[in-house]
Amino acid sequence: MSSWLPREIEAQREALQQVLLPIAEARGLPNAAYTSESFAAVECDQVLARGWTCIGVGRWVPQPGDLRPVRLLGLPLLMLRDAAGGLKVFHNVCSHRGLELVATPGRSKGLIRCPYHSWSYDLDGNLKATPFVGGPGTRDCPGFDRTRHGLKPVRSAVWCDAVFVDLSGEAEDFETFIAPLAERWGAFDGSRLRHGGADSAFTIEVACNWKLAVENYCEAYHLPWIHPSLNQYSRLEDHYNIAVEGHMAGQGSTAYRPTLSDDGRAFPEHPDLPETWRGAAEYLALFPNVLFGIHADHFYTVVLEPLGPDRTREHFEIYYFGEAALGDDLADLRAANTHQWRGIFEEDRGVVEGMQAGRASPAFRGGVFSPAMDGPTHCFHQWMAGRLLT
Template sequence: VQEAGEIQGVIRCPYHSWTYDLNGTLKGTPHVGGINQHKDERVPCEKHGLKALRSHVWMGMVFVNLSGTAPDFEEVLRPLTERWSQFLGDDGNALMHVPREGGAWQVEVKCNWKLAVENYCEAYHLPWVHPSLNSYSRLEDHYNIAFADQFAGQGSYAYNLADVEGTSLPTFPSWPADRLRNAEYVALFPNVLLGIQADHAFAMMLQPLAANRTVEHLRLLFVGQDAADAPQYEASRQAVLNAWRVVFSEDIGAVEGMQAGRQSPGFKGGVFSPEMDQPTHYFHQWMARRVLANGQNQVQG
């Protein structure tokens, strides 16, 4: 399968036109046993299906475990779902809907994917990189988040896009009425960036293309099918998308500048703020442990 698109009943290999159903079972093997011999006992279809992989769909993304040895996805995610139950309740994920049209944006940036994670984890850069956002969700309104080894980011007590942009979207039914301006932005290591607000959520997947090239894929989710697709909410959905497009576009210069700076012969490692950079340092430690463990495994192998 070379590109995204709707599968018309079967998956067909363009090389010899073998076909598979949507469960991966091999169904058609034209001329496999010679001209016009489309079946051959030497090539039993039941033994040559597509390889099965563990997968899970969550917040509009497909998570895949290639090794087959990862813990259950729900177990990995439990620390985050338990944390966010205070905002989303027990059925928050079921209420999130991806719009059939719009609600998505992607951009290629000239940086290593890890720098995009660093940038997302901290609010330290807000006053200088995001002056508009900082006008209503200020640096002093933010707090650090780091927990359960695999999650880190920031939260805000003063998220206020609905008033700033004049949007009017349904909110999560379980979201506390006295905390409608709360928002949290958490990275799920290694490369997924998540955000929740009272009236929408978003997920960004970072796709590494090279050591200095990354594609950021943003997807918005709204509360209920009407909010995601009904015409009366179209202007509000577009305003939310435009606002986040501005914010993430403002980050491009910062992360590309960090990438360029790391090529300098004078670069010997950065300096963390002991207060403002705690989530970023948490990600660095997570990454370092895995790099070191992988190196040790290679030595032992």
């Protein structure tokens, strides 16, 4: 453990150490972890910027030249699709005077032009044009080397269309990071994923800290009371906990059998799945901030975008296994599937916002965990406390 910690974390050292205790003895993260601006700033540096954090999905930049500005706790980043179809991430700032380079999603025909002084970059981040840099009518000046002033790249990786960045440049190899999840879901071929289109995406903004969205997603304990319709066919008794030592946790169901159509139509399933996946589903949070759901007939990603200590934007994207699911004949089923998932996540709004409100109370000191039901949530809390204390 480091001998030096930021003041905000040092003040919470005892509370964070209690999180690391065995589940029957542990408390949850302290209130400041959900309410404090200064704590959030340290959390950004010590958690979100020190490992692989999800910032979006490749579907947001589908064609060469597509540009999408994104933010990670205020830090401006730029996702783009290069001329060869590769996905790249850069710091979204002009090298000249620091203007945010791209303010809205769009498409470049080859160059990304800064609106301030018209410095321009290609899709590989190279600085290509510097008009009047040496005075009116010039493009160069003595001693100025364009190759040193391109866009600053961000280490990035893509898995099942989810885009991850390592702002520190010092995190473990992405293959090592993603291995536990990739191996667990190894029966599924990610290359088969096809996004469902405009009717298969939505965004919800909730008045809670992003960590509460993770915690709520990890556990099935709340199903009977918060999701009564879901609990009718996928009961609490049909769910199991997934608490993996490391950086993921969640839940699974052995009874995922929703009915989206009265005429027997259904989405095509992923081929050659083991029988154990028929009617099954798993829902995993990959720490810190991305949620995945997998079923025999569809897959989804939820990117949690922290907007501040008490606000989170949830970007929900639904994918299917192959082109056959994208036809007009299944458009109503795709819309119904999206409607169903949006309804489930909206049902969670009251509890995550209520927990946020409760974090203002000095009477709440992290709460307690049920050893039988809260293992995944405790797993997340331990991971967070460990990252903050090292």
